[in-house]
Each structure stands twice: as C-alpha cells, then as structure tokens.
Amino acid sequence: MAKMLFITLMVLIISGIVWYAAKVFMPQSPPQLDLEEWWGPKELKGKQDRSIRPFQVNFSSELVTDLRQRLKNHRPAVQPLEEVGFQYGFNSKALAPWIKYWAEEYPFEERQKFLNKYPQYKVNVQGLDIHFIRVKPEVSDKVSVVPLLLMHGWPGSVREFYEAIPLLTKQQDGYDFAFEVIVPSLPGYGFSDAAVRPGLGPAQIGVIFRNLMKQLGFKQFYIQGGDWGSGIAGAMTVLFPKEVLGYHSNMLFISNGYSQLRTILGAFIPSLIVEPHLAERMYPLSKFFAYLMEEFGYFHLQATKPDTVGVALSDSPTGLLAYILEKFSSWTKFENRASQDGGLSKFTREQLIDNLMMYWASNSVTTSMRLYSEAMSNKNRGLGLDKYTTTVPTWALQAKNELFYQPPNILRIKFTNLLGNTVLDDGGHFIAFELPEVFVKDVFMAVQKFRSWHGMKTEL
C-alpha cells in the first residue's frame, strides 16, 4: 500500500516535471554552423583541387608483405583465464585462427578487386579529401532515381554496405524508384582525410556531407545512418531540414533532458513509455547502467585518449583485430560474451577482414577514434543538437540486439515526423552488414513512406 502510494506520488511528480520539461527543454532555433569551416592544412585554403577524382583501393605488395610479417611475428598473447569466454575482452584462444587466416589465407588481390567493384572517388570538401562510393542504378526511364547518402560508424566502414548496394540500386518489386547511393568514408576513417585541428564532431561532419552532396549535384536527398552515422544524420536533420528529404536510421537514439525524464518515468511505469513486449530492451535501468559500465570502456578511452591507444592499434594488426572484432562480437549479440569464439560466425571471415583492411591499409584507427573526443568536447556537447526538433520524416529500424532501444514516444520528442519504426526480432548493430536483405527492404519501405508524405510519386 505504502509502495503503491509512493509510486503514484513519484509518477505524479515526474509527470509534472516531464510536462514542464517539454516546455523548456526544446528550444526552436538551432545554432548556425560555419558552412565553409576549413579542416585541412591552412596553406591549402583557396588552392585545393575541386575536381572529383576516381579512386581505387590499393593493397600494395609492400603493405601486404609488411602486414603478413607483423601478423606472423605477433607476440604470443597470454592465456585467457580458466572458463572465461569474452568477458575479459577478446579471448586469446580465439585469436590464433583469425591471425592465421589474415596472414595466410585472406586473398588480398581478390579482396582488393572486390573492394573496387563499385566506382569510388575522392573530392576535396572544406580542405579534406573525402572518399566515397557512388553507384547509379541501371533502371529504365520510368523508374525514379532517388539519391541516398549512407553513413557508417565506428568501427565500421563503407564495407558494411557492399552487400546492400546492389540491392539498393536495383528496382525492387512494388516500388517505382531505385537509389543512387553515395557512401562516404567519414573524415578520418578509411580513405577520407582526417581533420588537422580539433573540433570536427558529428555535427561538423554533417556540414561536410551536405557540402559533398551539393558538390555532387544533389540539392535534396535522403540519408541513412547507424552508429556515428546516426549522430551525423541526426545533426543534418536539424541543420538542413530542407535538404534532407527523409532519414532512415538503424540506431535512432536521442538524449536530452526531456527524453531522460521520460526514460526515468518509464522505469516506474514502463507501460507509459514502451510496449510491454519491448520493455526488456530498456528496463530495468539498473541493467542498462551495468551494461554501459561493462561495455563502454572503449568509448570512455576514445573520448579522452584516442592518440595514446591509437599508437598500439596502428602498430599491431593483431591488436587492431582483437580491438575491432570484439565489437563485432558483442554488438551483434550481447550473449556472445559468454562464448569461446565470440560468436563471430554471423559474418564471413572475408567480410570482417575487409573491414579491418579499411583501418589498417589507411592507418586510420587513431583518427577514427578521435571522433569520440570531438563529439564529447565541451564545445560540441554544448551545441546540444538533440535539444532541437526536426520535421524531417524519419523511420527507425530497430534490431533486437542494438546497443540502445527507444520507443517512438521518446524518439518523437526530436523527430516530430517519425513515420514509424520496424522492430526486429533478430540482428545487431551492424545490420546492413549482417542482414542486408532485411536492411534494404526496410530502407525501400521507409523511403516510399517519406515520398508519399512529401506527396511525391515519380519526381524528386
């Protein structure tokens, strides 16, 4: 009885706070970012090559010889603790077959060809050479061509979309459009240049990608992103609501005072916030916080000392493998932590090493990790773009094993035109990579809805 009373009281108080928060926490006019901010060397300013240059991935024989030698020469990792899977991190017993595969079996030439199967380019945007894939669909004149910007995150790469690209650029049954896809490497990732000075966070990358699309001739376009790709995309929907026609995310997540209060309210009465069968994806909060403590050490380190840990990871391919594949293990299914091999068989070995090669060949792991520091800097947290609403139509694809889950009634605090969400009973963080058909199907369905919402049929 006393407990009931306490809960009722808490709910009333928190509801009041939530109502009040809704009034004060969501200001209307987003900050203006410098749309020409220069991230490259100062001396290049005004002199950069503005042309769009073809690019090909090149695994030179020097690179391959050196890499193989490093892998074969790797220092014996210490034994894992008895009866431990991946709970202390990558199990060293599971390491050996991966090292052997990368050093002795991974067909570098064949994979280089594979990675070059789509047209790739570099173009200078705000001082940085940005690497991107661009594939135009081969469809009849009756089929609309819809531009779609696909944005990866960490520790992924453009490689995550290779299985999805041919499906996205083909007309699918029931749809009168197909996608022209533009898939950039984030600045500092893979073959895109890194900023030479502090400050390039997700919002600023959003500016770069908007300018990239503009340089490619796209005044308006759709965007898709997960992981940092969703951080960048979320910023773009606030900064460029007229250019972004719709946003499909496989990791839609917002964080502002109001969303946090609603989340806390739901901890008392989940049914106010989340459908009962999905409550376990959010609650109890104690489980969520334990999970953050357990799984977000990498985030904490990368947000503070990326240049330190980056030295080892760029010098040791074995170390890079353990560091990155650990994420493909636990982020695909949390329960993989208990297994001896990390449950990595959801992906082929080629897939995972292809993705590693994007970091190794370009020596970009340090600059990739700096994005955490920039996103968490006082200046960029101060921007607080999650505090602003956007009218861009949005769709959330929510995989079973994604890192976070938020229900529509929280997501709509920011994405006022969230047209819906697809809740999956399968799949993890790297959904385009893991379940490309499911991913592509959802993107088509969502963009169809965005187009209807805009009242468009065949024209863009």
Place this chain on the structure above:
Amino acid sequence: MAKMLFITLMVLIISGIVWYAAKVFMPQSPPQLDLEEWWGPKELKGKQDRSIRPFQVNFSSELVTDLRQRLKNHRPAVQPLEEVGFQYGFNSKALAPWIKYWAEEYPFEERQKFLNKYPQYKVNVQGLDIHFIRVKPEVSDKVSVVPLLLMHGWPGSVREFYEAIPLLTKQQDGYDFAFEVIVPSLPGYGFSDAAVRPGLGPAQIGVIFRNLMKQLGFKQFYIQGGDWGSGIAGAMTVLFPKEVLGYHSNMLFISNGYSQLRTILGAFIPSLIVEPHLAERMYPLSKFFAYLMEEFGYFHLQATKPDTVGVALSDSPTGLLAYILEKFSSWTKFENRASQDGGLSKFTREQLIDNLMMYWASNSVTTSMRLYSEAMSNKNRGLGLDKYTTTVPTWALQAKNELFYQPPNILRIKFTNLLGNTVLDDGGHFIAFELPEVFVKDVFMAVQKFRSWHGMKTEL
C-alpha cells in the same frame, strides 16, 4: 538569503545523514578470506616447489633483437592535431625520440646489470611463483632491523623503488633502525606469475603477500604502498591487523558510504572537512568529476576488457610505451597535459624504460591490467573492505599532484590510528621514483612513530 537558507538546510540534512551513516556504515567484523586459496594450475596443487630460488632479470639477445626490430619497424603514428599537447593522449611528435632511445641507445646489458643489483628471488605462494627483491641492511648490531614490505601499482613495478632501497637499508641520522626491504612484483606483474582463474583482486593479493612474508620468516612487519599497492595494503590492515605493525601510504584513499557523505558535506562547507589551503585538492567536486571523466578511461577499459587492449599492447612496444608513459606524464603533474613533450623529464630515460622493460620482457601487460577487472568484479566490490576500520597505525604521504586527496578526518573513518600525514608541495603519483629522498625520509619518520606508538624502542 534563500541560498543561505538552502545551504544551511542541506548541511543540516547531510550532517544528520552522516551521523546516521557513521552508525550503520562501519560494521566491525571483516570477512574471512581463504588463506590458502589456490591461484595456480590445479595440477600443481600440493606439488609445488616451496623453496626460495634466486632469480635474475635476463634480457636475452633474442628478446633485445626482436624488440629493437619492432621499435624500428613501428608504423608511422598519425600527426597530432594542431596546437595540441597531450590532451588527446600521447603526442605522436613526442614519440619519436623515445622510440629512437629505446631501440638505439638504451644500454640493455648495463640496465640488466642495474636491475640485478639487488638480490631477487622467486617463491611459490598459493600456486603462483612470486618474484621479489629482498635486501638486508648492513648495519651494526646496535641498529634494529625492521622488515618493510614495499608494494607498487600499475603501471609501475619494483623498479620504482630502486633509488629508495639503498636509502631504506641504511641507518639514517636520528634513527636507531634500518629496513630490511621485501619488494614483490604483484601477481601478474613483471616476473610474478598471473592467476590462472578469475578472482585475484587486491584483497586476495594481500593474502598472498602476507603468506609470502610468513614464508620468509616475518610474523610481523611494516607495509608501504601507493596505487594498487595501497589497495592491497588497505586490505591487509583489515585482514591482518596483528601482523601488520604499521602502514605508510603515498596514496591513502578510502571509499565507503560514510566517506562519500563527508566528501559531499565538504562540498557545501569545505572548512568542515579540509584545511582551507588544501581545499583545492578536493573541491569543487565538479572539477574532480571532470578530472575522473578526462583521466579514467584507461581504468574503465581495463576494468572491463583488459584482454582486448592487452593484445595490441603486448605486440607493440611503441604502443606500450605511449600507453604507459602517458601515465608517467599526467600522474606526475596534471598540467603536463598541455605540454608538447608530456613533461617527462622529471624522470631519466633509463628509469622510464627500465620500468617499461618490466612489462615488455615479461609480456605481462595484459595480466597486469586484469587487476582492474578483478578489483571491480561484483564479488570483490562486495567484500567492501573499506567499510571496516583498522587499528593499524598509519601515515599518509600526500604529494601535491597525487590523483586523489583526502584529509585526515575522512581517512580516520577507516584508519582509526592515522598518526598523521605529510602534505607535500611537490611530487606526483610515483613519489618513490620521483623524489626518493623525500619518500625515504617520510617512511623513516612514520615508522619511528609507529614504533613509539607500539612502545617499541630497539626490539621488533
């Protein structure tokens, strides 16, 4: 006025809670640990060699050749961001001279001789071969010989005490005793074996070290520790209050509900908790929390995924150097973060590379980092040894740039016989290494006080 009222109210409320907490938070009977718990391979149980075997550090030519080759072959680290010192971690421009020094100038043979200047041994305790230095003083019969266990932490080693050992084992003016020092490598550190199964946290290491001392014939002894050494020592004072005659710490710190409440109380009225001129070492708490966020990513990672990051750090000496020397930079003086070279000149290059060799030669960085995971495991946090008081006489040496500061009135919650503290206006986390004379002087002074407190003069 409203603010004054609010503060008064808060202070009254918190004072009440503090008073109540003092009653309930400090139980009296500490838990009993298994004093024979077996940490080695099961099949060794009952069959281990119990003898004390001499040990020497050996930098084999294979080890040196391989290490030099790895260092020279290190992959070019990416450029630091413009106008950045160590704020993003180890500045890669400061890396080159260190790599060159280690690969080309560090005199391996000479340093091996140096590291073998004191008698070293190994002895099996609870299944693990524990490496230790033991130096008996050469003094006349009139001078008492007092056993002192010196305990290092991460990322230190027994090397931290090499400058202090000759001073500790010599009679100093004004004292009628000198120390016989026992300096073990922590299990999993340097040349001490690592546990083969989960669970070996600071308290359990305390049991191992007590058993080590017993095997060496010391029924009672003094202890000294900083960093994990102070975690281990703090546990020993609770578990073995009769064996531990006194405890000198250069990083005395406690954490329980009561200490936290007092700390919060002090945030409102610092003068209740801390002398005015020392308040800035604790407050404002916002500064302290920002510092924890900024500087404790390594802790978060090592407490959760030591085996992952360990793969890279044990494969890349360049990476290990950056990872460990970053700590010698920021923990010696926080302001070193802003400098281009990390302010590492407080130590000689030989000193810092000697210490690195303790991790590299023994390939122990992964097992050393596991201590964070064990200390933070539910089981070991559940022990909550900081909740128990100890009567062991204690002295705190408090360097200006130590990671944490707590005043006597908080430390006495646990260390009821804290005889005093020495507040330094200089020095950092690795005080024995950085300022050996200051360190030794304080240890003598403290142990003198412990002996007086026990009513001892010349006998032990």
